[in-house]
Amino acid sequence: MKSQIVAAAAEIAREKRIDKEDLRDILEDIFMTLMKRKYGEEAEFDVIVNIDRGDMEIYVEKEVVGTVEDSGYQISLEEAMKIDPEVEEGELFAEVVNPENFGRRLINIAKQTLMQRLREYEKEKVYQEYKSRVGEIVIGDVHQETRGGYFIVVDRTEMFMPKSESIPNEKLRRGDSVRALIKEVIKPDMLVDATEEPEPRQRRRRGHRPEIIVSRADNRFLIRLFEIEVPEIFDGIVEIKKVARKPGERSKIAVESIDKRIDPVGACVGMRGVRIQSVVRELNGEKIDVIAFVSEPEIFVNRVLTPAKPIRVIINREDDLAVAIIPDKEMGLAMGRGEVNRELAQELSGISIELIKESEYYDQTMEPEETIELDEIPGLSAAMIERLEEAGVKDAGELKALGLQGLLEIPGIGQKTAQKILSYLNI
Numbered sequence: 001m002k003s004q005i006v007a008a009a010a011e012i013a014r015e016k017r018i019d020k021e022d023l024r025d026i027l028e029d030i031f032m033t034l035m036k037r038k039y040g041e042e043a044e045f046d047v048i049v050n051i052d053r054g055d056m057e058i059y060v061e062k063e064v065v066g067t068v069e070d071s072g073y074q075i076s077l078e079e080a081m082k083i084d085p086e087v088e089e090g091e092l093f094a095e096v097v098n099p100e101n102f103g104r105r106l107i108n109i110a111k112q113t114l115m116q117r118l119r120e121y122e123k124e125k126v127y128q129e130y131k132s133r134v135g136e137i138v139i140g141d142v143h144q145e146t147r148g149g150y151f152i153v154v155d156r157t158e159m160f161m162p163k164s165e166s167i168p169n170e171k172l173r174r175g176d177s178v179r180a181l182i183k184e185v186i187k188p189d190m191l192v193d194a195t196e197e198p199e200p201r202q203r204r205r206r207g208h209r210p211e212i213i214v215s216r217a218d219n220r221f222l223i224r225l226f227e228i229e230v231p232e233i234f235d236g237i238v239e240i241k242k243v244a245r246k247p248g249e250r251s252k253i254a255v256e257s258i259d260k261r262i263d264p265v266g267a268c269v270g271m272r273g274v275r276i277q278s279v280v281r282e283l284n285g286e287k288i289d290v291i292a293f294v295s296e297p298e299i300f301v302n303r304v305l306t307p308a309k310p311i312r313v314i315i316n317r318e319d320d321l322a323v324a325i326i327p328d329k330e331m332g333l334a335m336g337r338g339e340v341n342r343e344l345a346q347e348l349s350g351i352s353i354e355l356i357k358e359s360e361y362y363d364q365t366m367e368p369e370e371t372i373e374l375d376e377i378p379g380l381s382a383a384m385i386e387r388l389e390e391a392g393v394k395d396a397g398e399l400k401a402l403g404l405q406g407l408l409e410i411p412g413i414g415q416k417t418a419q420k421i422l423s424y425l426n427i
């Protein structure tokens with residue numbers, strides 16, 4: 001028979017894109033519960049719902065008797081023969097039940113339970129869909145800004161980005177389109193079943209929707225952006241080994257190529273920096289250092305301190321400690337504002353790094369009476385000695401005092417040559 005409840009439920013299901021099979025199961029389960037309420041737990045009955053036709057058939061199995069003593073389990077022979085003239089006393093008879101005869105109270109319970117189950121179904125569907133998408137980047141529109149963060153709508157689904165997961169100093173406004181990473185999906189609290197009698201003063205708990213937390217500050221957001229912009233990373237040719245990030249200020253990523261023909265840093269930066277600049281724009285101007293990963297800690301620590309260029313790095317492997325000698329003029333770069341560059345370098349390398357100015361290191365290592373002549377320094381070639389003498393350098397003490405910056409000012413001496421000369425002094 002046609003059912004207004006089935007028709008109304010089918011319309012809601014179409015709007016909320018609920019599967020017909022799932023809606024059928026929900027309706028059958030609801031009316032099975034109502035039948036137990038009406039006829040008792042021991043009754044035998046069946047509920048068949050046809051969503052396409054919008055009808056529902058309910059049968060209860062009763063014993064055919066001459067005199068009815070329990071209408072819940074028995075039907076008179078006279079009544080049964082009106083439907084099936086061949087029925088006999090003692091047989092089991094499937095009586096058709098009209099849902100509208102349930103009474104107003106049970107019908108209202110059915111409607112309330114149906115709406116609740118549809119809401120729960122929709123929440124569970126959203127939860128399962130986005131739980132499988134954790135770590136994925138989505139694009140949505142800012143719907144509302146609150147003191148705690150931003151509500152963002154993605155494909156009619158509301159998500160929340162706490163202020164702690166947003167990029168500092170980035171101001172988003174209502175209607176702005178924004179990309180973010182799905183960081184976490186929190187399952188909603190279960191509601192009280194409407195078919196059960198609530199306890200006095202029982203209140204429904206808050207948090208009825210799945211809470212989808214998105215982030216622009218998570219390290220994975222940076223990684224996903226590089227996967228989008230750099231085909232070599234997406235294809236697995238270039239691998240992001242490690243990431244250290246302070247959102248809105250600076251990031252450092254260590255990359256490695258499995259193909260020796262491909263420069264991992266160059267692939268990430270792109271022609272004229274076009275790839276990395278796309279990431280920088282998305283991160284509101286955040287500085288990004290792309291570093292070629294290497295397993296040797298001395299070399300890796302030297303690289304992670306970029307944009308500073310240490311003269312030398314001394315590693316204590318047992319204690320995971322490193323001392324980096326930095327040119328005086330680059331000490332600010334090595335530290336970074338609020339020491340952020342040093343902190344990120346430590347996080348990326350996994351080594352505690354102490355920074356020492358070049359001049360301070362020379363003061364600690366150079367003896368006042370030291371007067372080793374240039375030609376007595378092992379490894380120093382005649383050509384190098386000639387250039388140094390032309391610049392007025394006479395011995396090892398003056399050479400140490402000159403330092404890296406001073407050597408670079410001498411004509412014919414470049415960065416590599418200067419570092420090589422200082423290495424001969426065991427600096």
